[in-house]
Amino acid sequence: MSAQIQAERQTYYDLLETSQRGPLDLTPWLTWFLQCLGRALTSAEHTLAQVLAKARFWEQHRLTPLTERQRRLVQRLLDGFEGKLTTSKWARMAKCSQDTAGRDIADLIDKGILLKEGAGGRSTSYRLAPEETSC
Numbered sequence: 001m002s003a004q005i006q007a008e009r010q011t012y013y014d015l016l017e018t019s020q021r022g023p024l025d026l027t028p029w030l031t032w033f034l035q036c037l038g039r040a041l042t043s044a045e046h047t048l049a050q051v052l053a054k055a056r057f058w059e060q061h062r063l064t065p066l067t068e069r070q071r072r073l074v075q076r077l078l079d080g081f082e083g084k085l086t087t088s089k090w091a092r093m094a095k096c097s098q099d100t101a102g103r104d105i106a107d108l109i110d111k112g113i114l115l116k117e118g119a120g121g122r123s124t125s126y127r128l129a130p131e132e133t134s135c
Contacts, residue, residue: 001036003040003043004037004039004040004043005036005040008036008039011032012032012036015028015029050080053078054078056131057128060131061111061113064111064113066108066111067104069094070104070108072094073090073093074108074128076093077127078128084118084125085125085127086122086123086124086125086126087102087105087124088101090104105126108126113129114126114127114128114129115127115128115129
């Protein structure tokens with residue numbers, strides 16, 4: 001809740017001041033507070049879902065051999081990589097050659113961690129493969 005109030009602190013202080021200086025009607029402040037609590041719970045639920053998704057991913061791939069470079073970059077994808085992942089972006093992020101990045105990506109595709117997207121050639125991009133679900 002404190003993180004949500006911090007994010008909305010200007011509105012919080014404005015409503016608090018209005019409530020203190022006005023006719024002592026706390027309804028607007030209480031309404032805002034309860035709505036803020038709802039937004040905080042939604043945010044916490046989203047954060048928890050992300051944490052659990054990462055934990056499920058790493059549990060699913062606990063026996064998959066990965067290099068430290070691959071681990072760091074997959075973690076970056078799990079954290080919400082913006083844009084499309086390409087071999088050249090991978091090479092820049094990992095500070096490795098384009099060839100090494102290509103081998104890393106090919107290895108992750110073979111292991112079922114990445115999927116190829118796009119038309120091919122320079123415009124080929126990659127994304128994380130969806131989680132396997134067990135019934």
